[in-house]
Amino acid sequence: MRELNTTELESKTHDYFLDVEYANPDDVKNKLTQLINFLCSQDISKNILDRITEDYLDLYQKLEPLNDQSPERTKKDIIESLLTPDLQGAFGYFLIDKKFKEPRKFSAHYIDLSWKWYSKGHNYSEQQDGFNSYFLKPFKELFDWYLSESQTEKEADYFSYKSQEKVFEKLEKLEELLTKQGFGQEIIFNEIEELKQLTKKLNKKNWGEVIKGKFVDLALGGVITKEAAIKAIEFITGTELNLLQ
Template sequence: MRRLNTDELLGKFRDYASDIEYCDFKDSSTKIDHFLYFLWDQAISKRILERIYEDFNSLKTILKDCEIQRPNHESTILIKQELVNRELQGAFGFFCIDDLYKSTGRRHDIYYINLGDLWYRAGGDYYTYQEKFNTHFFKPFTELFEWYMYESQTKKNADYFSMESQNLVLEELAEIKSMLVQNGIGQNIIFEEIEEQAELIKFLDKKNWLQHLEGKVFGLVSGKILESEQAEKLINQLQEFVNNIPK
């Protein structure tokens, strides 16, 4: 599949997630395998999954010595005591699902949804397993993923801009555009470059977006459209803004 931007990725993510949540339990293993493949294959979602591992490393450490598919009673009590909020529950759900996804174990109809019974004593039939799995593993994970898509800050150069961060940067670009007009620098080519930079924020990570910005701005200098001093000021202004986007 081609590389998706943030808008396209979120739409596809929601389609996959909804399909999994409401599918027949017999189809869940195949659908979840496809879902995880998609998330690890796309650059933006792959980075989000890596960030979950980084940001919730303490929880991952606790899970390290636990057999996800064969947890003992003491382990389940200890780990569930750590899940004091929805975000930790989501990270826990992802770690368990991803552990099974990366395992070479034989897939079967209840391969993933069996987590609902192993960790939360679902009892009943397999549809009850699926309900517990959705409640305690899958839905908290999808909510956490969407939080990263919407609200997370670009902490590292490898991070992509969340939708909230994109809006903040777009507002800053609009202010820069207005400032250029006020200073009598209103050439169409500059505005076209700003519009291109605004569109690329949906595709590029922080490092590459800033590098692309620098290349475009100094291209305007070589074309004698901007003065070198103006260009450096513009780049520094945007770099400082991007590096200090509020959480």
């Protein structure tokens, strides 16, 4: 599958999470394995999973060495440390991911986490309810937060919806400034619209390189002046540039 932008990814993941949540208990194993495979195959979602691991590294390191035979007291201490919804979401993701990495999967492969960690569920249906409440839904909510509200902090990060809005505001301001200076309005408009679309699927590093390339090309083509190109790149990326001198 091609790389999806944030809007497409949001739609796909929403549907896939719901498929897992409302699947027959016997079908959760396959549907959830497919979901994790999908998340790992897309650059934006893979980046989000990596960021969750990095942001909640302490919890990850506590969970990583544990197995089904780990002391109940250890499990209880970890559960009692989940004081916020985001910690619950990271907890859900880490344990789902541990199960995902196990080579042999049985019918209740994921949903039995409800019993092993919370003693919830005397049959598959009850275990699935507990699994959805304590693992799947909190993971989905945390994933959705990264997709919609998180800030781009590193070059490898992609723009969340909130970050996109800030970029769009800058691009629209830049379009206004350039057209007021008398540069080709239609060309500038088209270039700005293309940059908005690229914001939805490029990480911060690649997006910044595209910004530089586009305005350099506009200057070389005589659409805008070299000085205007330098100022435009600095305005959008916050990076001083001497490439055109």
